[in-house]
Amino acid sequence: MNRNHRAAVLTLVAAASLLAACTKKPASEHTDVRPVRTVVVGRSNGTVGANYSGEIRARYESQLGFRTAGKVVARMVEVGSHVKRGQPLLQLDPxxxxxxxxxxxxxxxxxxxxxxxxxxxxxxxxxxxxxxxxxxxxxxxxxxxxxxxxxxxxxxxxxxxxxxxxxxFTTLVADRDGVVSAINAEAGQVVAAGQSIVTVAADGEREVSISIPESRVDELRKATTLTITVWAHPEKSWSGKLRELAPDADSVTRAYSARVSILDADADPSLLRLGMTASVMVPDVNGSGAMRVPLTAIVDHERGRQVWVVDPKTSRVTAREVKLGAAQNDSVIVVAGLAGGETVVSAGVHMLQPGQQVKVAKAVALAQAGGSK
Known part of the structure; x- marks a missing residue:
């Protein structure tokens, strides 16, 4: 009897263990709820594109130098001086x-x-x-x-x-009206014939010098309207037109330099000073809308880029592969992978796992594509 009683007890223990194992939750299901911030992605109505930072430059710049070698004995202007055509700039020992x-x-x-x-x-x-x-x-x-x-x-x-x-030729004179933007010699210095000594930025036309990545060159060529803003006067904007595009890329940056003429700069030239930080807005060539998400919503992994999409019914997240376009400010264009109205996690993306339940701290509609003011 003792032996049979011991066997019955062991059988009951095994059955209880099996029942407990069957009722245990799957390991893949997360019970903790993560607080996150989200945005509601919407398709913009206006044109979208890319912003390129550059600086205000003169349409014509003269690199002036002496036609003869000699020792500089006098310097009659300073950087920033406004000069007239024929005005003496520097003097060599004659x-x-x-x-x-x-x-x-x-x-x-x-x-x-x-x-x-x-x-x-x-x-x-x-x-x-x-x-x-x-x-x-x-x-x-x-x-x-x-x-x-x-x-x-x-x-x-x-x-x-x-x-x-x-x-x-021992007297270097200005060849046009303009502003002295650089001086590369001082009194007492011996200079060679033809050496660039003074740079004069001519009065009149102004333009923006920018660099374009090779993937956006065709877009810039096809753009019919360009909008220019400056950091010092964000409330103002000017129309622009592509004037010059380098035929080959820079050997260091591998970008193509471009010059964008400011068409209505003469309306108020005091707002556009040489060297000002400017931004050129290139609209979408096809005129179609686009979706943007914050850069903080993008997760890099070995297969590409993804975002976390929140299911509005279950508040659980799903990883979604996306294809990205150009970045602008703190956001980036989503070319493929998202639909308008979906909720995307914008903060806390690196603490999530597939199927994890989240608590939305704040949802923001992100339908504005951005553009120049």
Whole structure:
């Protein structure tokens, strides 16, 4: 009897253990509720695109330098000075050029004297030939000497003019009205001929210099309207037009440089100062709307990018693969993977697991695609 009683007890214990195992919840089902922030994704109505940061530049910029080498002895302008066409900017020491002008003048005077003497010799020989005291060969020789003297005089006069010009080149002058944006030499510095010394940004047209990634080059070419804003005056906007696009990418950044002309900059030029931070808004070429989600909603994993979508009925999350477009400010365009009206987790994404229940702290409708003011 004792043996049978022990077997019955063991059978009851095994049955209770099996029953407890059958009633245990699956390990994959999460019982903890995570607090998260969410956004409701909506499709925008306006055009969307990308913003490119750049700076305000002048349409024409002159890199000025001396035509002769020498030592800088005077600097008449500063960076930011407004200059007029022909205004002196820097001065080289003219001592050497002055001596060369003097030497060329003396050489020209000597050549002029030789010409005068050769003319006297020709005239005298002609008189002697008329009296049969000289031969025709002597006259021909005197005329040849006169031609040589006159050629030497022309050469000396040309050198004299050349040296006079070189002395004038010791003063660097502005070639147009504008603002001095850079000076690369100081008094006492020896500079070479042709070296860039002063940069003058011409008055008038203004444009924005930007860099474009290779994936957006065609979009920029096809864009019919561009909107320009500056950080200093966010309430203002200007129309723009692509003027120049580099044919090849920069060797370091691998981006294409572009120049966007500001069409109505003359309306109030004081608002657009050189070097200001500007933003060029490139609208969607097809004119279609798009959806945006915050950058904080994107989760990177080995297969790509995903977001957590909240089921409004069960408050549980599901991982959704998405395809992204261009980023703008703190959001990014979702090209594929989401539908309008879905709720996406925007904060707390790295603490979630598939099927986990969440507690929504705040839901924000994100239908505004963004754009220039």
């Amino acid at each position: 001592t050497q050029e002055t001596l060369q002008v003097a030497a060329a003048g003396a050489e020209a005077d000597a050549a002029r004297s030789r010409v005068a003497q050769a003319r006297v010799d020709v005239k005298r020989t002609e008189q002697l030939l008329a009296q049969n005291f000289a031969s025709q060969a002597e006259l021909d020789q005197q005329r040849l000497a006169l031609n040589q003297a006159e050629a030497q005089l022309r050469s000396a006069q040309a050198r004299q003019q050349l040296n006079a010009n070189m002395r004038g």
